[in-house]
Amino acid sequence: MPLTTTPFGPRATAAEVLDGVDLSGRRVIVTGGASGLGVETVRALVGAGAEVTVATRDPAAAEPLAKELPGVRTAALDLSDLSSVRAFCADWSGPLDALVANAGVMMLPNRQVTAQGWEMQLATNYLGHFALAVGLRGALQAADRPRVTVVSSGAQLRAGFDFADPQFEHRPYDPFLAYAQSKTADVLLAVGISRRWADHGIAANACAPGWIHTNLTRHLDPATMRAFGAMDADGNLLTPAHYKTPAQGAATMVLLAASPLLDRVSGRYFEDNQESEVVDGGPEVMSGVAKWSVAPAAADRLWDLAQPVLG
Numbered sequence: 001m002p003l004t005t006t007p008f009g010p011r012a013t014a015a016e017v018l019d020g021v022d023l024s025g026r027r028v029i030v031t032g033g034a035s036g037l038g039v040e041t042v043r044a045l046v047g048a049g050a051e052v053t054v055a056t057r058d059p060a061a062a063e064p065l066a067k068e069l070p071g072v073r074t075a076a077l078d079l080s081d082l083s084s085v086r087a088f089c090a091d092w093s094g095p096l097d098a099l100v101a102n103a104g105v106m107m108l109p110n111r112q113v114t115a116q117g118w119e120m121q122l123a124t125n126y127l128g129h130f131a132l133a134v135g136l137r138g139a140l141q142a143a144d145r146p147r148v149t150v151v152s153s154g155a156q157l158r159a160g161f162d163f164a165d166p167q168f169e170h171r172p173y174d175p176f177l178a179y180a181q182s183k184t185a186d187v188l189l190a191v192g193i194s195r196r197w198a199d200h201g202i203a204a205n206a207c208a209p210g211w212i213h214t215n216l217t218r219h220l221d222p223a224t225m226r227a228f229g230a231m232d233a234d235g236n237l238l239t240p241a242h243y244k245t246p247a248q249g250a251a252t253m254v255l256l257a258a259s260p261l262l263d264r265v266s267g268r269y270f271e272d273n274q275e276s277e278v279v280d281g282g283p284e285v286m287s288g289v290a291k292w293s294v295a296p297a298a299a300d301r302l303w304d305l306a307q308p309v310l311g
């Protein structure tokens with residue numbers, strides 16, 4: 001199947017991607033929408049007329065955004081706590097046109113576990129979003145052409161999902177691998193939703209936003225940056241000039257969440273506003289989506305692993 005292309009270059013902003021798109025009456029949830037890429041995603045969606053709920057651990061932190069933008073409401077959600085996810089879903093009423101699974105943590109230096117005993121990066125980046133999507137399935141189904149957008153990362157190129165020890169219980173905890181694995185799981189989540197819920201009309205895609213200076217990268221040192229391939233073609237570590245702005249980083253996210261150009265696209269992975277080629281993952285690979293991130297068997301196996309956790 002040919003790769004989906006769009007007219008937007010890698011430096012297009014979220015507002016440019018939605019220019020001329022009318023999202024009036026469309027209801028969208030953005031997790032982690034009170035900072036970084038989430039804020040720019042919310043701004044662009046509201047700018048196109050959508051009614052956006054910012055799902056955030058700390059609703060007070062989202063209040064300035066809600067004041068700035070009419071059409072934004074805030075709601076409490078801690079993705080690392082499944083009881084919080086359940087409460088959020090129980091409070092939601094009416095159709096949901098798009099879920100943007102954006103919140104994330106990166107490279108927590110020490111292994112932490114959640115109240116339910118899951119390793120924190122996997123729990124926040126993947127499991128909480130899985131539970132959220134499952135809890136909101138009925139609301140998605142009730143909308144017209146609903147979409148789930150899962151924000152992954154180029155880090156998915158660095159590690160497949162380790163089904164033998166996903167929580168680092170039997171091997172030393174590695175912050176880098178734990179993040180990479182969680183971002184592979186994010187792509188598998190989009191593939192899994194696409195496979196299981198296509199009959200309900202729900203589309204799901206995943207994306208990498210690029211490199212953007214946000215709070216997320218606060219735990220990174222130069223060695224880690226190198227390991228993630230955050231360097232230019234000459235091997236120099238990225239300088240500020242190589243980073244995208246948050247508004248550029250949010251572009252692929254809103255493209256997947258709301259652009260009519262992608263009305264019939266599901267189960268795919270995008271970066272720089274274009275669909276990515278499927279490649280072999282590994283330490284030197286700089287772009288594309290790893291085979292292990294889109295393997296249907298791995299998506300099914302991960303779903304089966306996570307489903308019982310929801311009870």
Ligand SMILES: NC(=O)c1ccc[n+]([C@@H]2O[C@H](COP(=O)([O-])OP(=O)(O)OC[C@H]3O[C@@H](n4cnc5c(N)ncnc54)[C@H](O)[C@@H]3O)[C@@H](O)[C@H]2O)c1
Nearest residue numbers: 032035036037078079080102103104153211212214215216
């Ligand atoms: N910034 C980059 O260069 C980059 C690169 C690749 C992928 N990403 C991905 O983009 C997404 C957004 O990251 P960002 O760069 O805007 O970082 P950010 O730190 O500004 O935003 C992350 C958001 O997630 C929220 N969050 C963290 N734990 C949570 C929890 N338990 N429950 C609810 N919310 C929680 C944070 O409060 C924050 O609002 C992440 O999924 C990240 O992995 C970012």
